[in-house]
Amino acid sequence: MKVLLDLQHLNVATTGIKTYMLELAKAARKYSHPEIEWIFTHEPEIQAADRSFLGPKSKIQRLNYHLDYFRWKEFQLPDLVKKYKPDVLICPDFVSPAASLPCRRLTVIHDAFFWQMPENYPRWWRKYFLNLIKKGLKEDTEIITTTEYSKSSLVEHLGDAWPISVVYQAPKGLKSASDTQFLSRCGLNSHGYFLHIGTFDRRKNLPLLVDAFAAYLNQNPGCKKLVLAGGPGQSKRMNDFPVVEKLVSDLGLQDQVLLPGYLSDGEIKALYEGAFGYVFPSQNEGFGIPILEAMGFGVPVIHSDQQALLEVAGGAGLAFQTGDRDDLTEKMILLDREKVLRSRLISQGKERFKDFSAEKFIEAFHRLILKPSL
Incomplete structure (x- = not known):
């Protein structure tokens, strides 16, 4: 054949x-x-x-x-x-x-x-x-x-x-060696940041994530940072990168929110290895590869309750109501405070990763x- x-x-x-x-x-x-x-x-x-x-x-x-x-x-x-x-x-x-x-x-x-x-x-x-x-x-x-x-x-x-x-x-096989100096170059501590990797397409809801993170910091000042890695949306019409940049500036979060742009596989691997949690707030996905990548690295995942993400996560992620900033903030705080929950999500995520x-x-x-x- x-x-x-x-x-x-x-x-x-x-x-x-x-x-x-x-x-x-x-x-x-x-x-x-x-x-x-x-x-x-x-x-x-x-x-x-x-x-x-x-x-x-x-x-x-x-x-x-x-x-x-x-x-x-x-x-x-x-x-x-x-x-x-x-x-x-x-x-x-x-x-x-x-x-x-x-x-x-x-x-x-x-x-x-x-x-x-x-x-x-x-x-x-x-x-x-x-x-x-x-x-x-x-x-x-x-x-x-x-x-x-x-x-x-x-x-x-x-x-x-x-x-x-x-x-x-x-999911993508990240075979490159981890860039062990990348976190320090960015001023990041291991398990000291929430992470999102992907383009700034409008459907990704990244302004919502920045808003939710600001609300999270109000209750946990100086506790964590947020890393939004990736490039602009695929067209001017779909690109939320300028919106995110302005929102970060308006909220005074320039030191807490990092926008490192496109990264090498070694840098991405370092980010996954050091992340406290992965947040995927998208309003529409056909699949959601980063959910699996994060789970494979033992990173607990918070994701919107969009149907494809629920399907891929298979109950191994922490879902919030799509588009609801307060619910997302609550889930970020919950992940930070509940060590038993975080450990369970890590364990379940590693098992779910094996299905793909x-x-x-x-x-x-x-x-x-x-x-x-x-």
Whole structure:
């Protein structure tokens, strides 16, 4: 059974989708199956390191990227299908070619954000991208998504014309050595800070976290710091970084809230190892990789009661009511004061982490690949 894995999108993918693609490729190589031959369109690490289309770009440069992406999906990828004659094509970035293909398709649609939150996307771009997605859902196609919550959301917006399977992904494998000096360079003490890692997309609710942290400090002055690591939101419309910066300044929290930006794997590893607690206040997620990363490092997790996060945490996190600042503050205080609770969350989190291994991730793909065609 030949499987062609489309890895073109790694040159611009960020956060969750990038992790998904890289971990899928790594697992495919590490946990081989005697009946499956994997063919990659690109060498994963090399494609992920290509920064040609990353960073702030002019309108012309952004247009060039969209043209490059369209050319890849509609011409170059179908040509590779003709060349390699795979039995299955996997597109892990929402979009499969509109052209008719002589193979099965497994198309990964990670979430339903484009339908659920149209206000977060430029109208013309959203319309164009949704058109690409729908034109690629044809012939012998099966959709793969990340959680039961995402599945139900996709059925609501796409209907049930295509079978949808849930495959739990594996978190990023942080193999780099921990940067042991990073905490001291940032003025942080081990177990002396709450942590969040990710982009400043509006749906992440990071201003809410800053507000809740300020309220927490009112009852525990000087007790902990807050680290918000990661870069700006993925578009000007979705970016809450300036909002967070202004809020930190207005609240006088410049010494208590750190915004270190994008970090290396070694620096991220050091932050996880030293964190007192991980806080994930997002209002909408398709999966929530940082929950698992934190649990794997023995960091107790506070998360919103958004459905995907409840599903991934599996009861091993401390949930608060989505969007409720006072409830979030209460949970941060509770984690700080209740040592038995914190120990229990750490223990349960480590057990929950085991349910999302790279081996289980690829085994789920193996089952779908080898399943008889409909």
